[in-house]
Amino acid sequence: MEITDVICHVLLLPDLHAEDTDGSQDDIVVEIHTDEGIIGIGESDTNPWGARAIIESPTIHTMALGLKDMLIGQDPLQVEELWERMYVGSMHYGRRGLGINAIGALDMALWDIKGKALGVPCWQLLGDEQQPFIKPYASLQPRGKDLDSYSKSLAEWAVRAKEYGFPAAKLEVTLSGPYAHHGLDEPAESVPEVVRVCREAVGPDFVLMVDVQYTWSNARDCLRTLKRLEEFDLFFIETPLQMDDLDGIAFLHDNLNIRIAYGEWQTTRFEFIDLMDRGKIDVAQPDVGRVGGLTEAKRVCDLAADRDRLIVPHCWKSGIGIAASVHMAITAPNCAYVEYLPAELCHSALRRELVEEDLCMENGVIPLPTQPGLGVELNRDTVERLRSPV
Ligand SMILES: [Mg+2]
Helix, strand or coil, rough: CEEEEEEEEECCCCCCCCCCCCHHHHEEEEEEECCCCEEEEEECCCCCCHHHHHHHCCCCEECCCCCHHHHHHCCCCHHHHHHHHHHHHHCCCCCCCHHHHHHHHHHHHHHEEEEEEEEEHHHHHCCCCCEEEEEEEEEECCCCHHHHHHHHHHHHHHHHHHHHHEEEEEEEECCCCCCHHCCCCCCHHHHHHHHHHHHHHHHHCEEEEEEEECCCCCCHHHHHHCCCHHHCEEEECCCCCCCCCHHHHHHHHCCCCCCECCCCCCCHHHHHHHHHHHHCEEEECCEEEHHHHHHHHHHHHHHHHCCCEEEECCCCCHHEEEEEEHHHHHHCECCEEECCCCCCHHCCCCHHCCCCCCCCEEEEECCCCCCCCCCCCCCCHHHHEEEECC
């Protein structure tokens, strides 16, 4: 089999809210075509125009090959070899960040092709079945103008997630700073007050996580507030300090009695090794597309298992990324939960309508996928309707 074409789609919701902290409003979707008619699909959670440019850029010289150029004419079933080829060939300009995000979408599509060609679900190609089903957690980020309305709304959503059958939910409690949702501006020291309202609403037996989205720039100030969260029995606290402050993150680990979770923005296993060994994180959160695709995400899972760390993948896009997360999780015994936004509870048409045959939650779990490849297909009408005009 030979790769004959690579097509990129930049997709965008028509009613974009730039003041929201919400990455479900845009997408880069790739299709890899083959001479046998099999098409693989993948996506990545990144700047979609940037990723498209990196994929479509022509070759410049031996250290700066174009990603699409490197794939055309190759055997799509040699997925790991193609990952290495793309990584080495784009090292000069790629290596981390956007370059790896772009490789991630392509790698996802290659695994989809391989599964379809061999007639097996992707997880069977990645490893043994380590879990018969996957536990999803709900990410909750309502709108609220102030502390009181946001707390009440978040608590209501948490109760709804519990009633809906989720075994766990994550509270987005970013009250200020550059990533505060929808213009919210309240003191960061108030985070424990919001968590208290939510814990009291759901009761003691429901698993809660908290995401504060890089609120603090100083580890000691951060610790002072986070210590007040210890009484709420949280599963983890996500990204309290900026992602490059590895020594600060290790300081939190050493002084706080709550698991620390990072990894949604990291690319390649190398950044996760730094996060785990120098940053001492307890929970690694690879986003399958961003980290470099299923090939690299699986390596991160294995490296985390070697170090007795948990995996809880980040996923905030469409049914394509959710499928990739679930296939990865099936083969990772250290994967505790996957992030899962139910289509019916989401306003984003990308989440609701981009794929057909979405993987769904049943009785509080996502069952073992059985369809070949990723097991999801693009809804072509949605792709045409949401195609970005630029
Ligand atoms: Mg997050």
